[in-house]
Amino acid sequence: MTPPTFFTVDYAINPWMDTSTPVDVELAVAQWENLRDTYRSLGHTVDLVDPVPGLPDMVYAANAGLIINGTAIVARFKHAERHGESAAYAAWMGLRGHQPVATHHINEGQGDLLVVGAMILAGTGFRTDPHAHAEVAEITGMPVISLELVDPRFYHLDTALTVLDDATIAYYPPAFTDDSRRRLRELFPDAIEVSSADAYVLGLNAVSDGKHVVHPAQAGGFADQLHRAGFDPIGVDLSELLKGGGSVKCCTLEVFS
Numbered sequence: 001m002t003p004p005t006f007f008t009v010d011y012a013i014n015p016w017m018d019t020s021t022p023v024d025v026e027l028a029v030a031q032w033e034n035l036r037d038t039y040r041s042l043g044h045t046v047d048l049v050d051p052v053p054g055l056p057d058m059v060y061a062a063n064a065g066l067i068i069n070g071t072a073i074v075a076r077f078k079h080a081e082r083h084g085e086s087a088a089y090a091a092w093m094g095l096r097g098h099q100p101v102a103t104h105h106i107n108e109g110q111g112d113l114l115v116v117g118a119m120i121l122a123g124t125g126f127r128t129d130p131h132a133h134a135e136v137a138e139i140t141g142m143p144v145i146s147l148e149l150v151d152p153r154f155y156h157l158d159t160a161l162t163v164l165d166d167a168t169i170a171y172y173p174p175a176f177t178d179d180s181r182r183r184l185r186e187l188f189p190d191a192i193e194v195s196s197a198d199a200y201v202l203g204l205n206a207v208s209d210g211k212h213v214v215h216p217a218q219a220g221g222f223a224d225q226l227h228r229a230g231f232d233p234i235g236v237d238l239s240e241l242l243k244g245g246g247s248v249k250c251c252t253l254e255v256f257s
Helices: 027-043 080-095 130-140 178-187 220-228
Strands: 066-070 071-074 101-102 114-116 121-122 144-148 161-163 168-171 212-216 234-238
Touching: 027 066, 027 114, 027 234, 066 080, 066 114, 071 114, 071 212, 080 101, 101 178, 114 161, 121 130, 121 161, 130 144, 144 178, 161 212, 168 220, 212 220
Parallel strands: 071 101, 121 144, 212 234
Antiparallel strands: 066 071, 114 121, 161 168
C-alpha cells in the first residue's frame, strides 16, 4: 500500500475524476489509514511503499503490477500522467526480492489482472491491451481469461468484479460484453451478481482473504449478499479516494506466493 500523501485530482483520466471537486488530503489519509489498520487487525502483513511527489494516483497500488510466485509483472500505464509510477513500483519490487518483468503492451496490473485459483481473469476495453493477456500467460504459465468491459465507469476489471475465494467471484453483469458475461456464467455459475446501486459506489472494488471481505461501506446490498453467501463483510469508508476513481482494491496490491 502507498499512503495518499500527495493525493489530488489535477487531471481526469476516468469518469470519476472531476478537477473542479476539491480533495481533502487529510481525510483521504485518515480513510486510507483505517483501511491499512483493518488489514492488520485481520492478521495480514502490510508493506508500505513511499509515495512520490507528482504521482497522485500512486495511492492506487493495485495498478502497480501483478506479483505472483516471485515474479513481478510491472505495470505499463496507458496514460502519461501515471508513467512514473512504473519505475517507483519496480524499484520497490526489486528491493523486496521480486523479479520485475515488463510487458510490451499496456497492462495496468491488478486493476485488470485478477487471480482466481489457478487462473487469471484479465480485463480489457479501456486500459489493458488484450495483447498483454498473452504476455501475462507466457510469463506466469497460468491460463488467462480475457473479459471485455463496455462501461467507462468500470474502466478496470477490479471495479466490476471481485474475487472472493479460489472458486467464487462477485460481479456486475452490465459492465461486460455479452460474450464476457457468458464466459463468466460458464466459469462461475454460482457467482454473486450485484445491483447497480452497489456497483455505482464501486462496491465491487473489494479485497477478500477467502473469509473476510473488505469493501466500500456504501455498498450495503453487497454486504448482505456476502453475509448470505457465508463471507464476513467489513465495510470501510474511502469516499475521499473515490474522487480519483478508486476504493479498497485499488489501494491494495496483493502479493501471491
